[in-house]
Structure formats: C-alpha cells, structure tokens
Amino acid sequence: MLKAEILFEQKNYDASRSAWLKAAAAKKSTYTAPLCYYNAAICSENLNDLEDAISCYEKAISSKNFYLIDHAYFSLGRVNEAKGDLENAVEAYEKIEAIHSGSRWANLAKDRIIAINLTKAE
Structure with a gap:
C-alpha cells in the first residue's frame, strides 16, 4: 500500500493501480481491501479507463463495512x-x-x- 501511495504521488497512475490491486489481492479479507480497490479506481479514472474504474468501485462497494x-x-x-x-x-x-x-x-x-x-x- 505504501508503494502504491508513493507511485500515486508521483502521478504514475498505471503502476500505482497495479500496486493497489496487488495489495487488495493480498488482503482480501481485511478492511484494507476495499480501500485498495477504491484507490485503484481513482488511478483508473486518472488513466481515463472508466470501465476499470467502475469495476474497482464496485469491488470496493461490495464490502459491507467500507467506511x-x-x-x-x-x-x-x-x-x-x-x-x-x-x-x-x-x-x-x-x-x-x-x-x-x-x-x-x-x-x-x-x-x-x-x-x-x-x-x-x-
């Protein structure tokens, strides 16, 4: 997640999205997974990849306790x-x-x- 955040700050949205998705996959059952998908969606929006943004937002939303x-x-x-x-x-x-x-x-x-x-x- 730290790597993803650093890449995002560097505006390397493609690499950041990949890192967010890897973090989500590694932490599927924790409270951080929906946050990772949410941040991956933001990266996808910055890349103008609206289909992937939708997919990632839907994954984030699927968590019952996503704040x-x-x-x-x-x-x-x-x-x-x-x-x-x-x-x-x-x-x-x-x-x-x-x-x-x-x-x-x-x-x-x-x-x-x-x-x-x-x-x-x-």
Whole structure:
C-alpha cells in the first residue's frame, strides 16, 4: 500500500493501480481491501479507463463495512455519467440515499439525479 501511495504521488497512475490491486489481492479479507480497490479506481479514472474504474468501485462497494461507501457510490455514479450510462448513474446515486439518507453525499446525489432528469427531459 505504501508503494502504491508513493507511485500515486508521483502521478504514475498505471503502476500505482497495479500496486493497489496487488495489495487488495493480498488482503482480501481485511478492511484494507476495499480501500485498495477504491484507490485503484481513482488511478483508473486518472488513466481515463472508466470501465476499470467502475469495476474497482464496485469491488470496493461490495464490502459491507467500507467506511467510504457513500463517496464510492457517488464516484461510481459520476463515472457512469461520464460514460453516458445515466441509468446506472442514477442507480448508484439512489443507493447513497438508501444507505445514508440526508448525508452530504446523499444530498449531492439528489442534485445529480435532478440534473440528469432535466437533461433527459430536454
């Protein structure tokens, strides 16, 4: 994880993503695995690899006790929006409300849902 962080700071996103994924694989059953997938997703976004970013965010979210789950769902929605997959974007945003209604991320997600619906109506 330290190597992945150093590589990220150096903006070597490809090598950082690889290191995050290796760390996640090595620690599958610990609380750090979803964090590793989350950080790998961020690297993938920086590499404009949206499909891999989605995959990594979904792996991070699959952990029941991931403490950044709201942010991960929001990022998943944002990446799906960037891909033009508005249905999955709205689905991700709605999950935040279901998990932590009224949170900061849930409020931002509501705003994104409104913006998407306005775009669809045009």
